[in-house]
Amino acid sequence: MNIINSQSLLDYNTFKVDVSADLFKIIDNEEQLQKLLEDKRVSKQKKMILGGGSNILFTKNFNGLVIHNKIRGIQIVSENKENVKIKVGAGEVWDDLVAWTTKHNYYGIENLSLIPGSVGAAPIQNIGAYGSELKDTFQQLEAIDLKTKDKIIFNKSDCRFGYRDSIFKKELKNRFIITNVYLKLTKIKSINLSYKILKDNIATTNLKSEDVRKIIINIRNSKLPNPKKIGNAGSFFKNPILEKPQFKTLQKKYPEIPFFEESKIKVPAGWLIEKLNWKGHQEKTCGVYAKHALIIINNNNATGLEIKNLAEKIKESVYQKFNILLEEEVTII
Numbered sequence: 664m665n666i667i668n669s670q671s672l673l674d675y676n677t678f679k680v681d682v683s684a685d686l687f688k689i690i691d692n693e694e695q696l697q698k699l700l701e702d703k704r705v706s707k708q709k710k711m712i713l714g715g716g717s718n719i720l721f722t723k724n725f726n727g728l729v730i731h732n733k734i735r736g737i738q739i740v741s742e743n744k745e746n747v748k749i750k751v752g753a754g755e756v757w758d759d760l761v762a763w764t765t766k767h768n769y770y771g772i773e774n775l776s777l778i779p780g781s782v783g784a785a786p787i788q789n790i791g792a793y794g795s796e797l798k799d800t801f802q803q804l805e806a807i808d809l810k811t812k813d814k815i816i817f818n819k820s821d822c823r824f825g826y827r828d829s830i831f832k833k834e835l836k837n838r839f840i841i842t843n844v845y846l847k848l849t850k851i852k853s854i855n856l857s858y859k860i861l862k863d864n865i866a867t868t869n870l871k872s873e874d875v876r877k878i879i880i881n882i883r884n885s886k887l888p889n890p891k892k893i894g895n896a897g898s899f900f901k902n903p904i905l906e907k908p909q910f911k912t913l914q915k916k917y918p919e920i921p922f923f924e925e926s927k928i929k930v931p932a933g934w935l936i937e938k939l940n941w942k943g944h945q946e947k948t949c950g951v952y953a954k955h956a957l958i959i960i961n962n963n964n965a966t967g968l969e970i971k972n973l974a975e976k977i978k979e980s981v982y983q984k985f986n987i988l989l990e991e992e993v994t995i996i
């Protein structure tokens with residue numbers, strides 16, 4: 664089996680950090696994966712799964728095997744007048760999948776347009792945007808246990824999806840490689856305009872999923888840095904979720920603070936960071952994006968450690984000022 668030694672990961676992470684992996688293998692199908700896991704050279708190696716590298720910050724070389732998932736394919740598994748169930752290879756590009764669904768007039772994931780990365784990574788943090796989350800259409804996934812090589816089916820409840828969270832970020836971190844994801848989409852027109860910015864950008868509600876996709880793409884292009892041009896991994900931190908008494912204290916001091924009320928209260932991390940004047944802040948090699956305070960950018964060959972140090976300074980200042988401990992959304996390796 665052709666396993667690459669000492670592979671640069673520069674083109675495999677959207678932060679554009681220059682690190683390498685001791686061993687590297689692209690897999691196109693499950694048989695290759697099984698063979699790889701049986702290979703004597705890799706059985707004792709530390710392993711990590713890499714999709715599009717758009718939610719990862721490498722702070723050092725990876726001393727082990729990186730498995731780059733390229734398992735492709737979009738298949739209709741079953742359908743009726745109202746719904747369609749699809750099986751998607753984990754190595755498909757997420758946004759290509761969204762484009763495919765809207766081209767076929769299916770509804771359900773159009774609000775998740777233009778999120779970078781692979782289909783297999785979407786369940787890891789239950790990707791979300793503009794009032795939709797992966798879990799809204801998710802049915803099940805297939806994954807291979809990296810230790811036992813067994814194939815396991817995870818239903819929705821098994822995945823324990825939360826806000827940018829799942830069991831694969833907790834108890835089962837780095838234990839499985841997701842190979843296929845099943846989604847249930849609807850053929851009946853049903854668009855989700857619950858998010859304010861969407862309502863504000865839409866003149867009529869008589870829209871198809873493809874129209875919503877175009878609107879979302881325009882909004883995202885106006886606000887977010889294109890990782891092909893500026894190294895970044897989207898939102899660096901999650902929006903903190905506060906207990907009501909803590910929020911009330913904060914709101915007394917800052918009556919203008921935005922928030923989303925659920926059972927607890929979610930406040931935008933970007934607002935807290937912007938309040939402390941980090942937006943547009945520049946260090947020698949990295950900084951905070953001028954249009955979005957939640958995005959750390961690599962604008963001059965930054966190392967992962969330089970980016971991490973900046974993130975830590977931001978986190979510390981938010982903690983000192985607001986007594987809120989931000990949690991990273993990006994996986995730091």
Ligand SMILES: Cc1cc2nc3c(=O)[nH]c(=O)nc-3n(C[C@H](O)[C@H](O)[C@H](O)COP(=O)(O)OP(=O)(O)OC[C@H]3O[C@@H](n4cnc5c(N)ncnc54)[C@H](O)[C@@H]3O)c2cc1C
Binds near residue numbers: 719780781790841898
């Ligand atoms: C400009 C920009 C905007 C973004 N906007 C959003 C947004 O709106 N909403 C959002 O939720 N996220 C957003 N993100 C973050 C990112 O795109 C998503 O988290 C995406 O799902 C990551 O996919 P990936 O394939 O690049 O994953 P990677 O970065 O390659 O991996 C992320 C994690 O998943 C694991 N993993 C990847 N593939 C597999 C697999 N097949 N099996 C098991 N584990 C796997 C990795 O080991 C790692 O722990 C944004 C990122 C950027 C750069």
